[in-house]
Amino acid sequence: MASAEEGLTVDGKLSEIFSEGYDLYKSIETSPKPFNSEEFQEDVKKCIHLFEDSTRLVSIIGMFSTNEQAEEIATDNLKYLLLPFFLGQLTSKIQKRDRLECLKVAEVYYRDFIKRCEDYEIVKRESEIAELNSTPRDEKAELVQMAIKRNTKIEKYRQKKELEEQLKMLKIAIERDNVDDEIKRDFYMKLIQSSIIETKDELDSIKMELQILEMRKSSGAEELENSDSFNGGPPSHSHDSSHNHRHHHHYRPEPLKPIIITRNEMQKAVYGMGYPSLPVMTVSEFYDQRVAEGIFPDPEKAAHMKPVTGEKTEEEVEQERAEQDELEEADDETYLARRRAFDEYKDNVRRGDGNRYNRS
Template identity: 40%
Template structure:
């Protein structure tokens, strides 16, 4: 199959550059959008962009645009952007939500490693592609001495600080070059600087994503391993907190309290006794053993007993009762009704 300098096949298929540009527009919309990544419209856009980037990758392979025997300087300027394809596919793959997470990170890892290795082969960067730990358990680190571990931590920290500074400089440079790329008469040198800077920026992002994948994988493997196991036995649930109980005199007062305080249970004396019998606190028995005299009836009986006793004392001419009544009459003569009310004072 023949090809021209722009990477376009001679048949009637869609040009590679147009497919790549359309996919990049979708990619920028996804990256800069404010809608949630797991929403249906965003997921649809992600899948559409992945499909376009995959199509572009297949066309790059068929056209044979890259070779290990070439250097970065030998590649045409327009071809440099296609080195980004694995990194773009890895970034979009991590945003998928409809598949198993472990499968997603496995595919994304392949993309990022392929991208870093290709950039190293072409001399874009000299970073070593990090190798995955054995089964995610850090077998190598366990056999290292304490001094070797400390040295590794120091080197890792210094590398992170260095990459952070480089990342900031690359962002600033990209911002300037992006504005220059919008010009109609942009020259080839500016395009080449822009694509090279974009590649270096994605090198750092790919390293960060691989580090995150290495941390996430053991968690996913552990969850997958223990997914079918029964949950461990938990302690007995705590009993519900106690609630206050208002003992009312009769059913009428219970209705009033029930309406005024619906969250506080109210019951009559009989209902309270029945509840305690059911709980085994009070002795049980038939209904004849349950006291049916409410507090209101008990108060009424007490008043009637006092009246009967007073009447008996009056009939028997009890001296103490007669003296009490005489003193009360004299008190009433000296203290007229209403004197204690301040509204009746002159």
């Protein structure tokens, strides 16, 4: 596993990879290119890979803990809480893939983002909100509930607009040199709060779209089944068998799945049972994979590498002394002249120099 020195290397890589991904994400959000264009989709794909690697590196460093509160997170680390939100946004923009598959993966990312924010008490838990909104099932109570929901939507819209205006001003401030830590922290917290509101809207939209797609999928399967039974079974493959063979074995891309990283084998077993369709790997497995790809340093090779420090090793000191002794014995003129000059050097200090505190 990675040592402390390698951890610094990984931390540096995380900052670089996230910055590259965030710059690309901002350009995607403001891009005039059509969603289904090749260039736009390539940018989305690249940005997803960058944020996936950032997520893995956050797990390696062990940056977040459920025992902490938002106030305990370092200001520069707050932005990494947004990783699942960014991945959810990007996944929903993917074209030329099964829409149902993309929506389910985006939903996993959005729910993971909300869960992290709940753990850090940035937002109230869904169970607490549901308990506050629960009312008896009668006509009067339902009217009251409808009014509460309407007012909540209006308040949410107002908050979103206020946050957008505040973020515009803070964004200008944090782009300056030597920005104050409090301003930077305020920007990240407001960005997280704005993303929470957007995430809840996205989850509502995904829920509605999933219902429509599931209905369309089931109705399409029923139509195909009815068509087969009407024709007396599945269509014959006797005509143009080569064409049917090529059609049957057409290329299918790998399933789109969210990245879930766990810290050890026990968590891997638990998450694997809870999310059987998700690819789960431990931090050690991910690090070994990156070492094999040549991205991270090999721990064994790094252990034998000479440390880059300002201090000399014992072997170097001994070798230097031996060289000096040889030069003295050989009466090397250059070496002896340098030594004599060093012995004759005097540090002249004039009268009155030194600590003149409280003196005229």
